[in-house]
Amino acid sequence: MGLFDFLTGTKAPPAGVERQSVAGLRKSLMGVNRKTAPFVVRDGKKEGVDMVAEWRIVDAKWYEIFAKAGIKKVFKILMKFDEEKGEVRAVDELWEVEWRAGVPSLSASASASRGQQFEKSFETVYAFREDGSFGEVYDYAFDTTEIKNPVRAAALAAGWGWRGVAFGKL
Secondary structure, eight states: TTTTTTHHBOOOOOOTOOOOOHHHHHHHHTTTTTOOOSSSEEEGGGGGGEEEEETTSSSSSHHHHHHHHTTTEEEEEEEEEETTTTTHHHHHHHEEEEEEETEEEEEOTTTOEEOOOOEEEEEEEEEEOOSOOOEEEEEEEEEEEHHHHHHHHHHHHOOOOEEESSSSSS
C-alpha cells in the first residue's frame, strides 16, 4: 500500500482473511443490501463495471423520501474487480439533483465530479409554514460514508483489498 492511500480510502485486506472467489465477493457485496437502506448495491454491466453502489434516488419507493428530505446530491461508487491483485478498484461519482414536480432529474453539468469523494453536508431550514406556524421546513443530510463504509467493509471481509481510484483508469 502507498503513502497517500489514506486520501483514496485504499485498504489492504485484513491479515489472515482468505480471499474469496469473485462469486464470493459479489455475494458479500450484495449482502450489504437491505430494504431499509437508502442505497443499493447492484450489477454494473450497464455502466461497464462489475458492481455499482448508489443512492436509491430513482427508485419509486424512495424518490419521494429523498425529495421531501431535500437531498440535492447523488453518490455512486463504480467498482471493478482486479483478480490478479485481489483488489476492488473503486471510483466515486457525485451528481447534483434537480427536483421537478417531485421527480428527480440528474443534471450532468459542471457540478458532476468523479474520483474519490468525501463529503458530509447538512442543512436545516426554519420558516413560516402555509398554516402560519413557524418551525422546521426541512432537514437535509448527505454523507458519502453511508454507502462507502459498508461496501468497503464487505470487500475487506471477503479478503479483497480496496483501491480508491482518483485519477486514471478504473
